[in-house]
Amino acid sequence: MTTVRNVARGVQSFTSNAFLVDGNRTVLVxxxxxxxxxxxxxxxxxxxxxxxxTHTHPDHVGNAELIVDAFDVDVWGFDAEHDLVDHGIADGDDVLIGDDRYDVLHTPGHKNDHVCLYSSAGGTLFAGDLVFANGGFGRTDLEEGDHVALIESIEYLLSVVSDTLSTMYVGHGPTVDADPKYHIELALHAARMSA
Known part of the structure; x- marks a missing residue:
């Protein structure tokens, strides 16, 4: 059975969440x-x-080199040209994380190489910095940020996830385990209102 733990839980320094998914294939998202x-x-x-x-902003990848060295693992990401990425993944690909296969959804707007990872069978979504709890959404004022693209990416995500989505793991803040699709809808509304 897959277990998901946020190994960044309780950290007070600037970091993203970092989800250790234990199962048939133990993966750090x-x-x-x-x-x-x-x-x-x-x-x-x-x-x-x-x-x-999910993307290569420093708060999501700062520990990557030390983890690679310690565990002798490869890194998967959308930007195959990035120094840290060993294997490129593209929209429509799937990756095994824990016990489930996750569809790769290219969702730019916060950053060009941003992806969400969605398992319909597992009812689970790793949303990165696209959307957060309570209608939050990724900032677009950083390099490669694009508010219109972010809105389109949230629309794309909503078109893919089903009502069986039960858990949404986000890049910052609390995990959403009560009606995550509603939180994505809130994020879309908020993003449109702030355009």
Whole structure:
């Protein structure tokens, strides 16, 4: 059975959430930054099979090199040209995370290489910094930010996820485990209102 733990939980420094997904394939979704991720992963599992990135902003990848060195793993991400990425993943691909296969959804707007990872069978979404709890959405005032593209990406995400979505893991803040699709709809409304 798949278990998901946020190894960045309780960290007070600037970091993203970093989700350790234990199962048939033990994967870290986003590496976080500015904390002892290697120690926290090692306290939980003996081996790590891969790191999958939602995008390459520093708060999501700052620990990546140390994790790669410690666990001898490859990194998967949308931008195959990025120094940290060993294997490119594209919209429509799927990746095994824990016990489930996740569809890769290219969702730019916050950053060009942003992806969401969605398992229909598992009822689970890794949303990165596209959307957050209570209608929050990713900022678009950073390099590669594009508010129109962000709105289109949220629309795309809503067109793909089903009503069986039960858990949404986000890049910052709390996990959404009560009606996550509603939170995505709120984010779309809020993003449109602020356009």
């Amino acid at each position: 986003d590496a976080g930054s500015n904390f002892d991720a290697v120690g926290r992963i090692g306290d939980t599992v003996d081996e790590l099979d891969a790191v999958v990135l």
